[in-house]
Amino acid sequence: MAVESAVHAGPGTDLSLVTGGAPAAVLLVDLTSRTVVHANPVAEQLAPGVALPVGLDRWSDAADLRDLDGAALSRTEHPLSRVARSLPVAGQAVSAARVSELGRRREPLWVVALPMVGAPVLADHALVAFLPLSRREAARAAADAAQAQAQVRDRAVLATGMSFTVADARAEDLPLVWVNPAFTAMTGYPLEEVVGRNCRFLQGAGTDPAAVAAVGRALAAGEEVTATLLNHREDGSAFWNQLTLSPVHGPDGELTHYVGIQTDVTARVAADAERDEALTAERRARAEAETARAQAEAARRDAEESRGRLELLAEATSRLAVTLDVAECRQRLLDLVVPALADWALLLGTDEQGGVEQVAARHRDPARAQDLQHYVVRWLAALAPGPVQRTLLGGAHARRISDYDAAERRQERESWVGDPSILQLSDALGAASVLLVTLPGRQGSDDVLALVRGPGRPRHTEDDLHVAVDLGRRAGLIIDNARLYGEQHRIAATLQNSLLPQLPAIPGVRAAARYRASESGARVGGDFYELIDLPGDAVGLAVGDVVGHDVMAAAAMGHLRGLLRASAWDTTGPAPEAVLDRVDRLLDGLGMATMATLAYARATPAPDGTWLLEHATAGHPPLLVRAPDGRVDTLDAVHGLMLGVQPTTRAGARRRLEPGSTVLAYTDGLVERRGEELSRGLARLARTLAEAPEDVEALCDHLLARLGDTDDDVAFVALRLGRP
Template identity: 65%
Template sequence: MSTHSAMDDVSSITGEAPAAVLLVHLSERAVVHVNPVARQLAPDAVLPMTVDEWSDAAQLRDLEGAELSETEHPLSKVARSEPVVGQAVSAAQVSDLGRQREPLWVVALPMAGAPMLDDHALVVFLPLRDARAARAAMDAATEQADLRDRAVLATGLSFTVADARDEEFPLVWVNPAFTATTGYTLEESVGRNCRFLQGPASDPAVRERMRAALTAGEALTVTVLNYRKDGLAFWNQVSMSPVFGPEGDVTHYVGIQTDVTGRVAADRARDEALAAEQAARREAEEARHRAEEHRARLDLLADATHRLSGTLDSTECRRRLLELVVPRLADWAVVLTPGPRRQVAAASALHRDPARAPLLEEYLDGVRRTTLTGPLQELLLGGRPARRIADYQSEAVRAERSSWTAEDEVLTLSDDLGAASVLIVPLPGRHRDNDVMVLVREPGSTGHTDDDLGIAVDLGRRAGLLLDNARLYEEQHLIASALQRSLLPDLPQVAGLTVAARYHAGADGSDVGGDFYELIDGPGDGVALAIGDVMGHDVYAAAAMGHLKGLLRACAWDATLDTPAAVLSRVDELTAALGMSTMATVGYARLTREETGDWALTHSSAGHPPLLVRHPDGTVRYLDDTGGIPLGVAPELSRRDRSERLPAGSTVLAYTDGLVERRGEVLTTGLQRLADVVAAAPRDVHALCDHLLAELGDSQDDIALLAVHLGP
């Protein structure tokens, strides 16, 4: 069995807990010195005392729990100057060594040749990790062929004793295992401090720790790089324990030393493997992080497309864009829209901290007043590429920033808001850059990277096109609204009548269509009202409606056409004669005030929903249908009139089908709903119209309303 393997065996069965150490005077068979751990094994022992008394005080037993006999007692053996090459016992006391009946491994060696300790023996109780380990150790010792091999196993640990009363702590004894491990004989070791084992690569900090512990009289376990006599380095685990005499003073230091080079190498290999595993894990984590970032960017772009395309309002589109980039790409962000002469036509912003909103608004006020130069002007007007400014607060950039705007306040406020890293990104439309987005990260936040710039540019392209769509829609909406307003008349003031009208665009988003209303104060003593709906919901329907209204007005002024049916028939004939492929429903009525104060109403319909009358007592009824068909279907067919007498205080309501028709519902249901709402509506015609739109204006179709109150 090699010395190295023997030490490995002992190391495998003993733990790293502190050992109990005794110095036994052989001729007196007495324990004269103990270390603190041995004191805990026999706390009531008063030194010196016989080995048998100390054994009884420590309640030593064999592993089966039986009392140790005189001949088997390890302390008795050492008292007879017999070495104890390794024997398992157990101690009953609760101590630093562990719980009750903790197994111990006993090694005892006479210290022959030690100055002033020649008649002494060193006894060391090493803690075992469990009873099975102790049994394995016993089997390993007894199964060897001869005592020499068993002695090597037992003495595989190096033991040293140093004189603590000398400030240099010289060695007074070493066992043969120390010589086998270090190459230094007893004669070469005694009288010297253990520092002679250290060399050029020994850690000075460890040496200072050992020196401090020895000076303070404290126990210490360290692993230090030592050198053999032949210069070969090895890792030495040294456990130093103070040994106290009967007077309680530290008399010696016992060192238990183990060559742990193999374990250190294994630890290093394990650490290197662990480091490699951690590096691989970090690489995998970084790859996963990159994948997550890529997925987050794709999610951002998908979210941007979904959210920005969900509105045709450019202001709302800019607001949603800011909500997308803050805080994902910026702590705060600004979107600028160019105006004439290098001015900012519009500016909007968002900060991740709502408490900064007042300061941000103050900043925007300054931006709106400024004349732009520098990169913002280049991007707004010149189509330059995006720019990343990672060192926004550097001296070079601060000097450049002074030329960006004539408003010094703007630059000061941007510093107050916090700006360390900035991305300036164009939002290109189809033919030019319409807006610029500025993404800002504050000091303390992670600076923008090239990847951030790339995602911002990609997002800017998408946002620019969607903003361009919204801007184009708004321009078309403006034109359509102007066209619709030009086609809807200003109602004339007619004596005895109070009139209100409304036009409401349908939920399909079109603000222009073919619905119309008219109040014509024509020749004679009567007044005509008309309500109509040209097929379609676009500018073409609005244009056809304009032609139809012109014909209707002309026919209303023709004195030869003395009834509403005659007027509608004439309009139908003219649209056919002029080649107008117009199909429309129209309700037309003529009101005449009688001498009694009541009103005579004559009406005719070209397929339009019936007029509704609310009487002064609040009752509501529809006028009888005249059975006409829409204009543009069969102009040669004759039309009929019906006449009514309405008391003063009545209200006549004309409306288009958007107010009553709903998908999947029969018309009679919608008509009844309208009658119920009118019955509960205010009497003022303006309030009546507003009430109807509030209650029934959720239609997909356009709605035109004309309410006429008949006065006395």
């Protein structure tokens, strides 16, 4: 029996969002030591790899708790900070980072925290629950209303009828050790009357034994369970109780408690009337004939099929929208429709002219996968030329062929292919009913989805066609977005790489460089590197980062590279600090509104076989030098103002290097990490450089593999000095 209720705290704010049936993350916190001592499996997923007991701050960092926009929470508004101060949290919207095989995403949560006053053994503990919120925009409205009117927020949890209980899993019969005031308000039973008792005292004659048995089996297996039971208050009145029991484990993994989240899902005024109606309907159902039961069963099946179609559409949107890879998106679509709508399916990717460009296929029987691929190859080779939509659908957007295996269809099917023998392959795979739908894109190149059911299976209905059309519209838009993203990312990467130089071959030195763009769609950046064969035997080495991540930044980077090369290539051999000053003056004199950091070094061979390295920086991270013996030094003796602020006079430094030394210039994407001091990143880079191979190409691969996984662009160049 499905019962819904909603309590509103203000215009447009549905507080029933906090009482959803999805699994909640539950913590038991020791307030004296401010540590998390017990957690359920969902909480362990929020903070993976964290061993109990653990401090509240560390657990919060592992779960990456933030506000709904992903911004950091201050100590005053952080729910776990309030818990640490033994303050209750009546309800607060936050978000947590969840990592899965689909990637990293932020999920909105509603936090409730209550001190467990009066609980045996746990009186100095607090219960913290993180409940999933179904819609971010509604969650934001609830949070805004709660912030604007604290009293409304404090009433929100009680108004929803949501209560919390804690039972001892190590004691016989799972006795309750604590309930919150909302439980008392909902049931009429105070704390002192329920502690030590199993919560079955809420059950009555109308409680479904099968549901109770299912709950018992889950508890015996130590699993989370959600059920809706008909319970009774202390005064005897009935109410529908949506109950979620979650296992909570201690530091050694032992099951120690069950935390229950209970929600009154019926209106108190209508509870008795609904109960009487249900009892009357039951007596009437017992008196009905067997034919009525058959009709009810048929109606139930129809309802299940309808619900299944809606669930399929909802699942399609959620599963397809999480990837930006076209091939993966197509494969996920096939995984959804087989076997829900078909025994096997083909997804025909088309080009701009509507011809088949590629085909993805799936069969419900893995043993037939090879047969299906053989059919696809043969079918593509014999497919009639021209737009596939016109060939198969006659130009329409959807088509149902429920009599696909009829003899009358043979001539039409033969018109699709030049070799009629191919039809025998489809018949062998099983083809009795077919749905053909297009996946409309923005640019007119519609993919085509073919859904095939074999003999002995129900023929496709009009309802199936409607579902397939709706699914096709959604999938077409998502696949088109993924295709557009891929094209833009390729364009951005091509543009960025075209702006980076090919390193010249310079006698006496070996150089290698790497660039990796951040995974940010069509954005391009201003990171660059440069190696200049200077007049005489000198070598110029530079790396820079123009402020910004757009096409303008990339264009400014190209201009800056030109100014740098012009300023550095001079027969007088200007010092690096003079080169940077000249570039800065040119930016100012030419009216170029460009701000950038830049590091520049000039290496000159000496008669004694050593190298003189002169270097200067303009707001850029310092160069690193690895000596032949493997020692790594940071050249941080000079710190100049970044380019584009105002022309200034910078200082430079000089250093004598032995042959076999390696100089590394890099951008901040190689060292900076969010929330970390720069000194830690520099130390990490120095250690990694010390462990890297001597060959510069292998050295660059080593650095990129170890340190290239970052949200920012990465550019660096390594120069190994030989013997002059």
